[in-house]
Amino acid sequence: MGNRADASTTVRLNADHIAFYNDRYLIEADGNVRVTTSEGMTITGDTLSMDLKLNRFLIAGNVHLRSPGGNIDGAAIADFLDFDRVYFVPVIQEPDRWTYVNGDFKHPLKGREMPGDVFYFPDLTHAKINLTAHSATIGAKEYVRFQGVTLRIAAARVPLPSEYIYFGTNPDLGQNSLAGANMDLTYNFAGNNNSISAVHLRKDQQNGVYASFEQHLAGPHGYAVVSLNPATKSQRFWTLVGDERIGKHFQLNSFSQLYQYSPNGFFKQPAAASTWTYLTATQSFTQSYLTAQAVFTNYNLIGPSQPAIENHPFQLHLMASTVPHRIGRTPLFESLSYGFGANHDALGLQNYGGYTYTTLWDHSFNANVYVSNIKFGNRHNAYKTYYFNGSYTKSYTWYSMPHWDVYDTTNLTLSRQFNRAFSSYIGYNVAHTGDYYRQGGWSQPLNPPVINGVPVYSLLAFRGVSTLRTATIGATYTTNPNFVATVLYQHHQDFPIPYPGLFPQPPTNNLGDPLYANYLGQPPNNITGDIRFLAMPHVALDVSREYFFNFGTQRWAPSFTIQVIGQ
Amino acid sequence: MMRRLLALVCTLAVLGAAAPAVSISGQLLAYQQGYVFFTSGNGFHVAPNVRILDDTTKAPTTLQPRPRLFARAVFNEAGQVVELDLSKTALPLQPLSPLVQKYVVAASPSYPNPELAPKTSGTNELTATNTAGMTFSGKPVLIVFEVEVPPSTPFNTQVYMATDTSGWNPQAFRMERVDALHFRLVQRFRSGTIIHYLYTRGSLQSEERSASGLDMPPRTLVVTNADVRAVNDHVYAWADLNTVNGTRIQPDVQPTPFNPAPFPNLPVGFPTPHPR
Missing domain, CATH: 2.60.450.10 (Lipopolysaccharide (LPS) transport protein A like domain)
Known part of the structure; x- marks a missing residue:
């Protein structure tokens, strides 16, 4: 850097x-x-x-x-x-x-x-x-x-009293540790070449309106950010992010958070608290790099009387990754990675066959092949050229107990720019996940789950293998850089078959987005509209909403998602 | 008699036409110590009885000569400014005529500055540090950024561009998905702008990483005079996906407890794997 x-x-x-x-x-x-x-x-x-x-x-x-x-x-x-x-x-x-x-x-x-x-x-x-x-x-x-x-x-x-404005080219002082928000008014009240002290007035779907504090520090070889977010709510996160570049080929990154639930006041003893730290070291080589990562988590800092998870797992992994290489003269590129490590929790990681495993070793292999762009149609006219690209990823993870996971992911898209303002693409995605055990494994429940008095028999066929298929049509219309409208339609055909109320919804971040991409129980059809425009000089407004085509009680998403973005 | 009178009138008219008042106009830099200075850096003697007028009405004005005002200076034959017509609106900046050039007051003779000589060699590639000697019109230039992202990028993700012009806000400019691997952004920047930027996925914890897996310095773009410019970039890795065992670092999100089953949201009570 x-x-x-x-x-x-x-x-x-x-x-x-x-x-x-x-x-x-x-x-x-x-x-x-x-x-x-x-x-x-x-x-x-x-x-x-x-x-x-x-x-x-x-x-x-x-x-x-x-x-x-x-x-x-x-x-x-x-x-x-x-x-x-x-x-x-x-x-x-x-x-x-x-x-x-x-x-x-x-x-x-x-x-x-x-x-x-x-x-x-x-x-x-x-x-x-x-x-x-x-x-x-x-x-x-x-x-x-x-x-x-x-x-x-x-x-x-x-x-x-004061206002600090950073206009330098070093992104280290721009590093932040706050989660996303629908609106963020930042007041940098102090700062210099190496530090910024900022108060944020924010709004998001989970917390409403609140204030946060953030302290940025940057040096010649790295940075640190300390924050308290949300500072004015009973559930708050203290965060420390660090980055240190040692030489040209090695760097250390850390990310630590302390969660605190203090319903009785800021200075009162919290009712719940937990902490976690990610520590990552990366060593680069000519065509590859090596990453070591340790993760410490303590889900309960208060004591056994609190109704919280008491586990405190520790993970340590080492992984080697290659950068993408072209395969001969073909349009295909490949990249590989291999890693191994250990997971440990004195209170147990997994119970299998009556035995509680407190340590699980694992090793994993990941291979990816992709084609960036294949052009066809009228290649002399940019508005009549079609672009095809696709990628295929295969991943294995083997555990020290007789258990392994296999992931297959395939992405295919076809796109075209129809004119200066309008472009579109269609895509097809298949995510296949298999969870296998040498002896035994998943078995059907004795009775089908019952949702609102209706038994859901399709889940009885689930044996630890899921296949999520998604067809996508996306279109973008932009008349000038200050106005963009997009529409995205997705059709999911999944196994296990989604049924309203059967699968718990995945946790979401502050903006209401799921924390992971592929999850069971996605509504079969959804369409999302999004309009973004420049509301004021340097301030863009992004308004979006999603519709789920009467999946159970889901029709329109609960509300419009509105983001105010400073440019 | 009539002929002589006509000849005298003609002579006076010709003389009057032959000696028009010499003037220049421009923006004032300073007015002090008996001199008036324009933003060209040239200073001129001011006559003791100089008239300060409004440029539009040519009537005396309450405005006082000061920096930033525009003015038209009228010279007498001795090269002194005898009239200064002030205006708050821009007046054309006139090049110095040879006559006015003689009126410029400078204690030392001028000599060339080798640093201002045109560059005769160098690379055609513009970078943030070799733009000296380049001229930019400042015209708005349409820039089309298109970036190829790694195949590991989740399909439901958004890609943004963070720039130094927006204080490194990681969501400053959202890009539109072109297909599974490409995103596009169209923005206008004035020519001469030097943009430093990085691609992100919404936070600087998810910013791009170099092919070596490490933090990368910001990309740099010098906006040259053009109508449209296309920029093609390649992201090799994302910081938050550059982790082992699929762990993703997300602010304010507790790590998921270790779960050997890759199905985090099965119905509660569904039987877990067991030996047969």
Whole structure:
């Protein structure tokens, strides 16, 4: 990932009026402008214009420069921070043009030609002010932190003590540890080159409206994120995410969470608590990589009196994976992986034949073959070309007890772009899962399960093998980048046959989406419509809803899913 | 007599036409110490009795010359600004005529800057660090991003693009599914924009990984002057699927207790596997 420890210039700005245009990352300041840079300059003047992306600023009007080269009055000064060039129009006896190179303020290059746009102000005709402030601290190419802020949201004016905005290219400071939400208003109230402190006001389907706190830290070789989410609800998660890159071929990742249920108050003893940690190490090689992962889980930190799972399993696995390789001159690609490891829980992992297994070793093999794109139809006309692709994956997992699982997954799709606005695809997916035991295994129940007084006989044929077939038709219509409409129809033909109320619904995340893709009991037909459009500059709205074609009591999904997304 | 009078009038008219007032217009940079400066960086002497007028009405104005205002400067024969017509709206930026060039006040003679010489060699490939010397019109460019995802990507997943222009929001730009392995996004960016981006599946815990299985630096795109641009990328792995034993790390989701049976939602009470 590289070293991000570049020494960067810090610019401190005070003025009567500072405006920030977030569309263009421009800071415009007027009246008693005073700038201090970490390079040792102090400049005063009438007005300032700074382009945060181009990383340069201009101060004009009654400029006074105090630098290691002395105190000089001038008409304007421009500092191109990326290039370590300062262009100055001093007015001593009469105006002149000086260029300071590489921080040498004692030996200006007098009369040297300057770039043509050194002293240009940006055209702000159609630009909108995002906030105003009294002072700002700018970490060149990384962040700006405003103080004495008035935030402008449409016609509203929101006073804030400070506002931090990160505009750097390092995603490490953008790492977050929060679960998804339908809406997230983030207030970065403090920060610098290496840290951001943020409060989030969020809304999701499970928790409603709540607040969260998140602290981001980033260094040259990694990052850490600590969060409390939701901070204002009785069920909350404390999270620590870490990433450390050691050399060019090795990295460590950690993800730890502490779950806490405190119905009696934030500082009261929780009624339930659990914790889990994923620790992953990855070593890369030329055409493959090795991953070791340990997972520690303690489902109950409170004690045996609590009605919670008391298990505390531990897993340790090692897996080698290859990157996709083309098979000869064919359009096929393949990738392989093989791994082994152990699972342990003193309270037992599985009971089979009257014996409780507390440790289970396993090893697994995974092979994938896929074809990326095969074109046919009129290949000279992009709107009449069809694209076919498919993939097949076979996985085996063998356990130290006489038990193994086999997974077969096949995906086939055919797609076409009909015109600039409309594209569509049809797909067919088969997920086949077999759970086998050398002696015995799954057997039918004595009686069929009864749902609402009706026996469901089809489940009696289940012997530990499921086949989920899904046919999909998807279409996308987009007239311009700011408006996208999609429709997705899926038909499932599964065994065991789904029956309303027979299979428990899978757990969902905060957005209401199932936590795993293939599960038993999916409604046979569902159609999803989704519209996404730009509601405001930099704010997109995504509205979707699903219909289940009268599967039991399921018709329309309980509500529209609405997401507000900052761009 | 009439002929002489006519000749005098003609002579005066010709003289008047031959010596029009010299002027330039542009945006003001500074007005101080007896000089007026334009954003070209050029400074000119201001006459002591300079008239400050409104550019539209040519009447005296309450506006005072200051940075950011636009102005038209009228020179006398001595090269001094004798009239300054101010405007809050943009006035055309005029190139300096040779005559006005002579009026520019500079203590030191100008000499070329080798750093501004056009580049004569180099690669055609634009990167975020070799755009110096390139010019960009700033026109909106339609960018079509198409990404191929690994076959292990779940079919019900969404793919997004996180960019530095959106503070690395992992859901900033949602992509549309093209088929089982491809997603597409169409966006407009102005030419000259340098975009750093990564593909994600909705969170930075599920961001893309490099072919080596490690974190990868952001992809970089320099938007050049074009009407449309196609970008084709390849994701080799996802961080949250880059785990062993099928474990997926998801915030606020307890790990599923170890279950040797791959059917997590069978009906309660259904017999578990047993020996015969």
